[in-house]
Amino acid sequence: MRSVAGRTGLYVLVAALLSIWVVGAVIDARVEHVVTAQIERGMLEWLAERRGLFSSPDMTVLDYLSQFDGSLDEWQITQLDYYDAHGLLHPLWSLSSSQTLTVESYELTVAGERLKVTIASPILEVYGEVRMAVSRLLTVAAVGLCMFTALVVSFELRPLRRLASVGSGLLAGQFDRHIEISGPREVQHMARVLEEMRLRFRQLVGGAITHAMIWEGNLELYPLSMLLMMLRFTRQTGMLAIMSRSDLGLVYVQNGNIRGAAFREYRGRRAFYALFLLEEGTFKFNPKMKPLEDELQTLSWHAVLLYAARRVHSLRFIEQYVPDFRYVAKKSQHGFDEEQVRLDLTADELYLWEAIDDQRTVTQYARDLGWTPERVQRYLYRFAVVGLIESSISDVGLNPPPANVVSLWARAAWRRGE
Incomplete structure (x- = not known):
């Protein structure tokens, strides 16, 4: 019963850790989707406004974006890069942020141009701290899982070590100690086999002494x-x-x-x-x-x-x-x-x-x-x-x-x- 409980606890712990990891990955993907959507919408609005003020058939989207100051409400773009037709990344402009905030990079598409933006925001700072705390929690849980697994394995091996000890005793001629070992069904079956061997050996030795x-x-x-x-x-x-x-x-x-x-x-x-x-x-x-x-x-x-x-x-x-x-x-x-x-x-x-x-x-x-x-x-x-x-x-x-x-x-x- 304790062996079953130990295995069940191990399975539950592994499932819980996997669940936390999956939930974290889903949250990361959701955050990235929300952030890129807001930045795309903000940059499109800025681009439409800029074209309305300075409309010129000779200016491309990248020409307009080179004039972008990087401010989008709660988001601050600190670096803007673009991909050319061959998929190579080129810098468009970069700003030095005076704030010591956590920065994140995202890829998005604005008016047909594939861009890579690096942004800083207090929201990302909070999210980064939460993600760091979760990472530490997962690390601690992983260490705990390893220790728990070691304990479970050690507990599971105890009946096998006991079987080995009993077998050594039989080889040494110790036939007077009853053999009974608790554990999984296979271990109990092996213990019964060894007990039958013990009884047969003792009977054989006793008979040899008495009759031979x-x-x-x-x-x-x-x-x-x-x-x-x-x-x-x-x-x-x-x-x-x-x-x-x-x-x-x-x-x-x-x-x-x-x-x-x-x-x-x-x-x-x-x-x-x-x-x-x-x-x-x-x-x-x-x-x-x-x-x-x-x-x-x-x-x-x-x-x-x-x-x-x-x-x-x-x-x-x-x-x-x-x-x-x-x-x-x-x-x-x-x-x-x-x-x-x-x-x-x-x-x-x-x-x-x-x-x-x-x-x-x-x-x-x-x-x-x-x-x-x-x-x-x-x-x-x-x-x-x-x-x-x-x-x-x-x-x-x-x-x-x-x-x-x-x-x-x-x-x-x-x-x-x-």
Whole structure:
């Protein structure tokens, strides 16, 4: 609608400027017609009167006009020229006007002689000022039209730039952001095509990961929090089995969301917390195991991981994500649900989260907030675990993973910025 309104406004402005130009041209032509008619009539009257007083068969029209003093009521002729039979212009006489008035030249015919007269008059002075004002108005309007056109063109190109940005994102492997672009019908159609491509690519990548690869590896290389983050971003459904020594742990996910956990004799939160603290063990993802659901299905993905992360005080875990007090926290760009995050964070966590500016270190936040650096580090660890901020462990998305870890995760599904 705004695009149509912009084009309509542009068309109206162009039509208005053209109308002003046409009206100005018509007025100029009308003024010239009136002035030449009055001068012709005045000179004919003067010529008839002159012939009545000094009639001579040897005198031509030009001979009489050479005696003309140039005064015609409100008009003052300052120069009179004539055209010969070959169309060449010759001067007949010229007067120096003592008045600093605007002069105009007109061509007319008097008694068969083609003349060019240059006249001065207060009327022409006023008309010249009006015409100058109109010219300035048209100049300003033309400049305004150019600026308005530039704005309209820029506005019209915004959807195309957005399409180009979305296309670049798809080429970079960003398949998790819904594509919806407002604009002309053609742009909306192209956006729908790109959205279908995005869904197909995501389905293809997810299917390749699930069916063509074996999801297995070592917890020493990939902690549970990162595994769950990968499963969430690829929206997988299945069982993540974790073997630590002789104990088997299970975490069931549905479309990436955590639905249940079991470890030893524990179920739900306690089982998940125990699995979260494991430092050694192997994992394998199986999409065909029977679902396991408990109290975790009532919690959001962030709430489940935050429940465990808040109970972690070991520097070995924390420094995997926030290595030291010089660490600069930067908010992630992979599109988390901000409204849900605000519900899951505590008041103090939300206070620090809103203070993050992607520039300050742990030490600087501690000084500015009046906290200890250790407290800031623990809180930032919680944010990193749920993917709210970037962390040193997320650099796996930028480097080739070890051979015994699912390489397709890093190359296709787990990319920083998704």
